[in-house]
Amino acid sequence: MTGVVRARRRRFTPEREAGVYGAVLDLLREVGYDALTMNAVAVQTRSSKATLYRRWGGKAELVAKAVRHYRPGPSLEDFDTGSLNGDLSALMLRTDDRAMEENAALMRGLATAVHANPDLREAFRDHVIEPEMAELHRILQRAIERGEVRADNPAIDLVMHVIIGGFVGRTFIDEQPPTRAFLLSYIDAVVLPALGVPTA
C-alpha cells in the first residue's frame, strides 16, 4: 500500500499542472500577487501545501510558471481582413467580454509584483506582453505595406500604450469593464486617428 501511495504522490499529470496554473491565474485576478497564498492554491486545487512546495519550490516560482502558461486568446496569424480597422477590430473581437475582463484583472493583479520580482517580470514580459506585441506588430506591418500608415509615423511604436490605456482607463476612470463594444469605439475614436487613418 505504501508503494501505491508514493507512486500516486509522485504523479503530476500535465492536466493537473494546468489545473494548478489556472487556479493561480484566477487567484491573481481575484486578490493580486501579494494576497495570494500557497494555502489558497492548495485549497482550490485540492492539493497539499507540501506537494505544491515540493513541485514548485515557492510562491514566486509557482506564479512565474503559471504566468508562462497564460494564453491571451487564439492567435490571429492567419487573419488579414484587408484593412487596419478590420484587423484591429478582429484583435479586439478575438476574446469575449468575460475573457477581456479576466485579462485586465490579471494585469492589475500583477501590477505591483512585476516591479519587485525580476523572475515574474520576465515571465510576464515573455508570455503576456510579447505575444500581444508580436501580433500587433504584424497588423501594423501589413497596414504600412498597404499604404494605410506611413512607415515613419511616430505613433506606430505607441499603439500598444494607447490600447492599454483603453483597458486601464475604462476600469479606473469609467469604473466599467473594458467590453468589446467600448474597445471598438476606442479604436475608432483614438487609435486610428493617432495613426493618421481616416475613420468612417
Place this chain on the structure above:
Amino acid sequence: MTGVVRARRRRFTPEREAGVYGAVLDLLREVGYDALTMNAVAVQTRSSKATLYRRWGGKAELVAKAVRHYRPGPSLEDFDTGSLNGDLSALMLRTDDRAMEENAALMRGLATAVHANPDLREAFRDHVIEPEMAELHRILQRAIERGEVRADNPAIDLVMHVIIGGFVGRTFIDEQPPTRAFLLSYIDAVVLPALGVPTA
C-alpha cells in the same frame, strides 16, 4: 505623570497626521495595498500600532484617509498657454520625473485594492482621478473655445485614457519610468493627432 502621558497620547497634530499619511502613501508605492501592514506604518512613523488603530480604526480606513490627503501636484487653474499643445505640455511638466514615477507607483500599488474595497475606490476616485480629470477638462474646454478641437470629437472623453496608457505602457512595455520627455513625445505622437490637432 500619568495625566501628562495621557495628554501626550491624545495629541495628534495635523503635522503628525500628515506624516502618517505620507508614510502610508510611500508604503503603497513600494509594496502595494495588500502587503502594507499597520506594523510597517508604525515602524516608519515611530508610532505604536495601538495608537494607529485607536486613531484610524484599521488599515482600510487609514489607507482611504491617506489617499484623501494625496496631492497630484500644483494646480494649473491659472495657466493658459494659448494652445492645447502648450497646456498639455504644462500639465506634464508640472511634476518632476521623480514625482511622476511616484504617482505611477501609487496607481500600481492601489490597482487591485480599489476593486475589492468600495471606500478606497471612492477615496481614489475623489482624490486621485477626479482632480486630474477636472484639470484636463478645463484644458480641453479652452481648446474647443479656441477652435483647436471640434466639440463633437469623440476622442475628447478618452484623452485621459490615452494619457494613462502613456504611463502604464511606458512602465509595462518599455520597462522605463514615465519621464516628462517621454510624455511630451507621447502627446505629440498620439494625443494631439487623436484630437485632430496638427503637430509641428
